[in-house]
Amino acid sequence: MILPRFEYKKVQSIASAIALYKKHKGKVRYLAGGTDLVPLLKLRLATPAVVIDLKGIEELKTISRHGGWLAIGANVTLFDLKNDPAVKEYFPALYESLDATSCETLQMRGTIGGNILQDVRCLQYNKSMEWRTARGFCFKMGGKTCNVVPNAKTCFANYCSDNAPALITLSAKARLSGPGGERTIKLEKIFNGAGRRPFALEAGEILTRILIPLKKTKGAYEKLRVRDSMDYPLVGVAVSVADGKVRACVGGIGPEPRVYDLKSANDGAVNEAADKAYTDARPASNTVLSAAYRKKMVPVLLKRAVKKVMQGGK
């Protein structure tokens, strides 16, 4: 499948990226590793006039520590991040989620910024123009209703980043730069819950850094997939424990991850969170495994992750 035509611009600074965005009046997509965007372009799911390549922005390629935070540039590859000693030592949930992402070859290509801002996925959405035209456009493509859940005027596509749930359990923040200036928000606040356009970013905003409180945590990431070598999560659950506080986050079902702060790590609290997560999960038949099964796996993986953290002492 060939790419559609677009103009390609590579920038050296955040400011010039934003300037270009303004110049082209928003008919722009930002490109980092390309592992999410390039397939979307080929499938004609994204049709920008201009693609602005952010890989030339050197300041976004660094991992640094300051003021009690680990600041990760959005251009850091998943592979480099996985191999950063601080990640291994301080954030085991993130280490495991990075390791579980795709395969190593693609970890070397994909960036943490791109991984977090990947579009939501659905068996009936990530298809060629020909396939989608034959099927009829769904809600996310601008059609009237969902093609998976008949008559639903909402989108049930799944957010499939392995790393965002892990980062959320670590109370990570996102630093954003855009035409309106800079801001820092909790990572979970970048989602708006709408599969059609899942991110609450302002027009032209660039995710520049991820900030994680630099303190030792215990953690785990449990991922359900059919093919271990390389697969998006069908359900993914991250758990981190810091200062005795247990935080879990469920991804892979629906357009945003769901976060759960547990009162403690005792059975009652874990069961309560697991029950809540089960109730909250609203999977649709838009992956290779059934919706009912994926829902059932939410509490299973949540409990398993907590158990692993408490027993493993990581």
Added chain:
Amino acid sequence: MKNDLNIVGKRVARSDSLAKVTGEARYTSDIKLPNMLVGKVLRSPYPHARIIRIDLSQALKVPGVKAAISGFDAYGIKWGVFRYTQDHAMLPTDKVRYIGEDVAAVAAVDEETALAALSYIKVDYEPLPAVFDPIESMKDGAPQIHKEYKNNINIHIHIDVGEVDKAMENAFLVREDTFKAAGEAYAMMEPYAVVASYKNGFLDLWMPNAGPHVRAKALSNLLKMPLNKVRVRHINSGGAFGGRSEVAPADLVASLLSIKADRPVKLTHSREENATSSRQIHDIIATVKTGMKKDGTIVAKDYKVIYNGGAYSSTGPIATSIPFYVYEECYRFPNVRYNGYRVFTNKGIRGMYGCHGRAFLAGNEAQMDLMAKELGMDPAEIRLKNGLKPGEMTATKSKITSCGLKETIEAASEKTDFKKRWARTTRFKGIGMGCVAIMCGFPMGFRSGSSCYVKINDDGQVTLVSGLVDNGQGNESMLIQVASEVLGVPMEDINLICADTEVTNLDPGSYSQAAAFVGANAVKAACENARKRIVAIAAEKLGVKEADIGLKDRMAYFVKEPDKKMPISWVVREAFFRGEPIVATGSFFPNIDFEREWVSRPWGQMAGTFSFGTSVAEVVIDPETGKVTVPRFTAAHDCGHPINPMAVEGQMEGSILQAGVATVTEGNLWDEGYLLNPDLLEYKVPLACDMPDMETIIVSSHDPAGPFGAKEGGLTVRMNAYSAVACAVTNATGELFEELPLTPDRMLRLLERKKGVK
């Protein structure tokens, strides 16, 4: 001769390996011809619709477009492997019958122009009711997909041997179960591609194919061109697995475009098109009823198997039969009834598969284990008891000549400590065994045999000409190795010309497991004839008896005094001097009953010989998620005397991946007529790091008719690997699978059923 072979039986590097691992090997998409155009196909968006009108005129006006065609530019001829299955126009003019069916096409100067031009083709359709489920499709009142086939039953294979009902009545133990399996994707590494070049009345074609001669013949029919004007040329193939046995719609499309444009046309499928619009594998529902004596002897089998055949016949009668045959070639069934139905639906086209029939075969094997257990027997015992032995006849009257089934069961059992581990019930861990036999070739009329032409060139190097085609399994290297053995020259001295229909003779192709048994036998015969000529001259020159001449390392020598020798090249030059260059032909025609017919007369000798195999899989099941993993896999294979053991092991390992691990991961997913996973992300082909630890055991035997004792190598593992995994799951859970693949959701249901959870 068996024990003094120089090359055959050795682990030699395949002749094609270097080019492939360095990326130098050329495939169809690599071909660049002067003035070549790019072809693109407009496909049906409907599962079933009447074609009212196709208007190409606006597309032809797009700058850069050189041709546009639809079925109205073809000759109204329909393709079918058999006279009674000719129902596939490839470019329909009456109705479309599946989503993704080829409707029209353009050839343009580049891909972008061709893609843009497609949107200017106007097709008016009248949508018709469609049916996707074979059970629904067989019902009265279901949408009729082809008017010639009542209740959409494309093929009914009916085999009835002995007295099944009576035997069931008298059986000590009877069990009936139904098993389902999703169809698979061939998922060849190379998406389908064709280059067609029409010039001066000749049509040259390159495409991955498993039988160049049958391909050329089909196209000569479809294009109403004399066969000598249609020339299928040699090109490397990026995998076939049964999916490239037949003429493909893209072949006709590219040919018509090239003829129209008078320029070469390349048509390359996208990965998605390769899945939606080239052949896929049948979904199957198999009902298996088995009667056993108290001692575990199978007294009767009664089968009803429904194959979702998609929109057209394809290899229908063969596809509907093969799962049964590879099973009856393995076990003794005194009474057996098989009702196989291939049913049309509005799904994509389907063909044969190297792992064809997993619901049927795995179902049989897993059910047998449960019945054996009830009778106090283990899987190895029951297989040995019912397995065919050399000299026996199958239920449908094929004589089994060489047969190492017993040896494969024993070898695989010993290597895995099978009996002990099967009996030990470890929670959520299991071990299972699957057996099967494979016919080496099947009746294909006058195309069942192969011939070879060999010439020895003036420096003693050799040119071989064979109709055999290599789909990646190493057939080319195998022929060279056989010739090297017979002629006493190293493999690098041998050039092979193959799979080109203009210069090679007929060959059955490489989809009926006939390549080694038939193709290599023809090469051996031709080379032996050439050898006789070399030996005669060498004997004369060296002054010894012909019987005392050996050929080795490019030399003809006196076997009793090896220093008495002369280069083969001298012999060849002498032959040129005499005006009788060393050229020879040889052929092989297998011992097959040609009265045998898949539907009308399903009995008689199926093939010249049969190969056998036993796979043992070990599984671990996650009790909470239902996820099945296969940590270890052992396969034992009677392939006769292996020509290149390393190549056979490669085939066995590939089979473990493609059938064994795929039991857990692979299956096509549908939303009515829409294929939901026409890509390699959502269709879960296991990767190298998903492989289990593997042990491959070649049970070397000697087939009396095979070339140097060889038979088919590798396919038995493709046909029994899923059985081993399914049986291992049965061992771990005590339950039979309901449906393949054994994805975690299905596995969890199985575990819950055991626990009685609703």
